[in-house]
Amino acid sequence: xxARALPDRSVLLALGALAAAAVLYLGIxxxxxxxxxxxxxxxxxxxxxxxxxxxxxxxxxxxTISNNRILTPSIMGFDAxxxxxxTVLVFTLTGVGFAYLDPYSKFALExxxxxxxxxxxxxxxxxxxxxxxxMILTGIIFGTLFRSMTSLLNRMIDPSEFSVIQSASFxxxxxxxxxxxxxxxxxxxxxxxxxxxxxxxxxxxxxGRETAINLxxxxxxxxxxxxTLVALLVSVSTALVGPVVFFGLLAAALTYQVAGTWxxxxxxxxxxxxxxxxxxxxxxxxxxxxxxxxxxxxxxEALGGLAFLYLILRKASR
Amino acid sequence: MxxxxxxxxxxxGSPVLHDITTTLPAGRLTALVGPNGAGKSxxxxxxxxLVAPTRGEVELDGRPLLDYPDRELAQRLSVLRQxxxxxxxxxxxxxxxxxxxxxxxxxxxDLDHARVRHAIDRLDLRAFAGRYLDSxxxxxxxxxxxxxxxxxxxxxxxxxxxxxxxxxxHARRVMQIAREEADAGRTxxxxxxxxxxxxxxxxxxxxxxxGRLYAExxxxxxxxxxxxxxxxDTPVSVATVENRRVVxxx
Amino acid sequence: xxxxxxxxxxxxLALALVSVLTGVAxxxxxxxxxxxxxxxxxxxxMLAGAGLAVSGVIMQMLVRNRFVEPSTxxxxxxxxxxxxxxxxxxxAAGIWLKMLAAIATALIGTAGFLALVRRLPARDPLLVPxxxxxxxxxxxxxxxxxxxxxxxIQYIDxxxxxxxxxxxxxxxxxxxxxxxLAVLAYLYADRFTIAGIGEDASRNLGLNYRQVMxxxxxxxxxxxxxxxxxxxxIPFVGLVVPNIVSRLLGENLRRTLPVVAASGAGLVLxxxxxxxxxxxxxxxxxxxxxxxxxxxxxxxxxxVRPRSAR
Numbered sequence: 117x118x119a120r121a122l123p124d125r126s127v128l129l130a131l132g133a134l135a136a137a138a139v140l141y142l143g144i145x146x147x148x149x150x151x152x153x154x155x156x157x158x159x160x161x162x163x164x165x166x167x168x169x170x171x172x173x174x175x176x177x178x179x180t181i182s183n184n185r186i187l188t189p190s191i192m193g194f195d196a197x198x199x200x201x202x203t204v205l206v207f208t209l210t211g212v213g214f215a216y217l218d219p220y221s222k223f224a225l226e227x228x229x230x231x232x233x234x235x236x237x238x239x240x241x242x243x244x245x246x247x248x249x250x251m252i253l254t255g256i257i258f259g260t261l262f263r264s265m266t267s268l269l270n271r272m273i274d275p276s277e278f279s280v281i282q283s284a285s286f287x288x289x290x291x292x293x294x295x296x297x298x299x300x301x302x303x304x305x306x307x308x309x310x311x312x313x314x315x316x317x318x319x320x321x322x323x324g325r326e327t328a329i330n331l332x333x334x335x336x337x338x339x340x341x342x343x344t345l346v347a348l349l350v351s352v353s354t355a356l357v358g359p360v361v362f363f364g365l366l367a368a369a370l371t372y373q374v375a376g377t378w379x380x381x382x383x384x385x386x387x388x389x390x391x392x393x394x395x396x397x398x399x400x401x402x403x404x405x406x407x408x409x410x411x412x413x414x415x416x417e418a419l420g421g422l423a424f425l426y427l428i429l430r431k432a433s434r
Numbered sequence: 435m436x437x438x439x440x441x442x443x444x445x446x447g448s449p450v451l452h453d454i455t456t457t458l459p460a461g462r463l464t465a466l467v468g469p470n471g472a473g474k475s476x477x478x479x480x481x482x483x484l485v486a487p488t489r490g491e492v493e494l495d496g497r498p499l500l501d502y503p504d505r506e507l508a509q510r511l512s513v514l515r516q517x518x519x520x521x522x523x524x525x526x527x528x529x530x531x532x533x534x535x536x537x538x539x540x541x542x543x544d545l546d547h548a549r550v551r552h553a554i555d556r557l558d559l560r561a562f563a564g565r566y567l568d569s570x571x572x573x574x575x576x577x578x579x580x581x582x583x584x585x586x587x588x589x590x591x592x593x594x595x596x597x598x599x600x601x602x603x604h605a606r607r608v609m610q611i612a613r614e615e616a617d618a619g620r621t622x623x624x625x626x627x628x629x630x631x632x633x634x635x636x637x638x639x640x641x642x643x644x645g646r647l648y649a650e651x652x653x654x655x656x657x658x659x660x661x662x663x664x665x666x667d668t669p670v671s672v673a674t675v676e677n678r679r680v681v682x683x684x
Numbered sequence: 685x686x687x688x689x690x691x692x693x694x695x696x697l698a699l700a701l702v703s704v705l706t707g708v709a710x711x712x713x714x715x716x717x718x719x720x721x722x723x724x725x726x727x728x729x730m731l732a733g734a735g736l737a738v739s740g741v742i743m744q745m746l747v748r749n750r751f752v753e754p755s756t757x758x759x760x761x762x763x764x765x766x767x768x769x770x771x772x773x774x775x776a777a778g779i780w781l782k783m784l785a786a787i788a789t790a791l792i793g794t795a796g797f798l799a800l801v802r803r804l805p806a807r808d809p810l811l812v813p814x815x816x817x818x819x820x821x822x823x824x825x826x827x828x829x830x831x832x833x834x835x836x837i838q839y840i841d842x843x844x845x846x847x848x849x850x851x852x853x854x855x856x857x858x859x860x861x862x863x864x865l866a867v868l869a870y871l872y873a874d875r876f877t878i879a880g881i882g883e884d885a886s887r888n889l890g891l892n893y894r895q896v897m898x899x900x901x902x903x904x905x906x907x908x909x910x911x912x913x914x915x916x917x918i919p920f921v922g923l924v925v926p927n928i929v930s931r932l933l934g935e936n937l938r939r940t941l942p943v944v945a946a947s948g949a950g951l952v953l954x955x956x957x958x959x960x961x962x963x964x965x966x967x968x969x970x971x972x973x974x975x976x977x978x979x980x981x982x983x984x985x986x987x988v989r990p991r992s993a994r
Contacts, residue, residue: 252810257982414828425818
């Protein structure tokens, strides 16, 4: 069972699918100055893949820590927390020139706060994970609370401006925060690589807290480290495109179906590839073929929501 | 040898164990007994460092548990809780193989594989080795968990009500294995509800009541009508049937 | 117990007074202002609050779960879907048609939720609100999708985030329907209480269970749809108020329904006044204020159990 079977067939297949989606994304409807278009689309492609990998890997790791396949960081309100932190910073630091900071410093400040806040909040929440539904519900309500506080603060900052609030309510895959793309891609690559290297520890943590401790893994410390990385990945994806609630769940659920294994050495790369294929493929279909505006995220979210209901009902029928 | 000194334990803020000091002899089978809510499972979890004491200390061979590196401790002490939930969809063999993790960190050697097979055989699970845990009955799953603990190959084995869900034959098999492990020089601690089983297999008995140490000593001294009746606040008699003590309530 | 009731009703009266006195313009010169804007606004907040709180308690009885209410069961989102759909299909639709569409979709959506809930295991009650929230989210996503492609997105925000600043004489009166239904619900209070005990118990007591379900469903859907169409969705009222009242007074609706209605009215009114004051002279929508207040109380309800039950 612990034999080395890399590279796994499903991983190779997913890699092929992603490559196909990427070619279509770059190629369809490309006219005029090809070099320019490829550059332009290429950086958007990189952003999409970064978001997808960050969301998928953080979801799989989070589900491993929480020992549950219905939970995702965004269902538990991570994205909403990040947006709230962004808004709080604007609200409190406007006077001292926060708005004029360069994007990197802003991102660093926001992410630093995000790591601290999520450890504090979700570290405590996850520790009482006996009563699972209560924990999930708490997370969801925290998400609602953060979102309401964000829009409250936005109204306080600029009571007449209406669009501010709206832009925070769902992801926009076609208006990526381009300043951060390279930094985000770098962070995602590093974090994912480190996580994949730790795949054996993740396998043990997936067995549950007590079993993991029995097998000599310092579960609480590991969970803290992993939670920090999850928060980092969520910061990356939220900073790039905004909140994505159910996409991670969809990607992770598909990954478990396709992978047919519990080994993180397969699960982690596969989840990233599957998520990226879905996102790039859907973006190609909607933007290039169907000519829709910005609704890809809405459709993906709806699908993810359906996946969530399916998982709950299937669990219930057992 | 496991030493317990001045142990207080609280769970989610409410005190469960008070002031427990005792020693569990090395190379023996110790039974933890007592009424519901006496704190047996909590004591076992504390011995297995799954729960941190609020006061006092647990020592393994004279050295506090907390001083052991995680991996070394996992090579010397294993603990199985009741109804340990297993998240991922694993086969029996996968699960039992994880028992070797403290030794080989997931890269299994031939020796590891041999140990895994041996543990599977001892629990009569060979026919189920490739089956997924979620397709097994509660008793089969319980045996797989016990097999994992055996594969871990530790000096100390802590089991919380291992007979849960087991049929007559397999309950007997598990207690025999526990006995064999103790005879081979390992320290085995088992939480037991069935006093007849405790009387038949244990060398040493620790009785808890309302979170306090109520009685302790060799099995013969504790498994008496007088001690048991006051431990459980109900009349208990001990009969001898075919050279074995049988604990009866009236 | 009577002290509790007295406090609630006295508090509501005081709030209404404050509400009439609170606003940008001073009342000194213009009695018209009171008649045209302040009084209607105060009445609207009270009617919506009472209606939603009563809807919440009915829903909790029908689903037999403490943590459901119109905004966590897809009712509000379904009403929004109907509004968007009718606006797209027939842009010239008058308010009556819009309201009928919203009521129809709210009914269908809520019935769908009830059907979904039946398939959930009874042993895990928190799965019900969880399912409802996601179910509502999916309907909301479908609505957003429709609206997005046809540039109706700003309407969604108006419908999904309740606000009373636009309320004036002649533009809120439909909310009286919500108030009337709250009174109607009182006539059925005993039957809802029995339905809340369980289907078997209801049958045993000779209750027409299906009929009670249907009436409850209709009340909840109409109140929610009317609220969404006239002022927008107001979250958490139907959840927070009944839970607190049941902790204080129990759940015999014959006794508690008036208190639930009055407390709901008071809560929405208080949040509306708060929204007028926080960033004076600008206004914060009541939906946003309640999003914060309601979420905090919900979290408290989730984690602090009543003293009697362990």
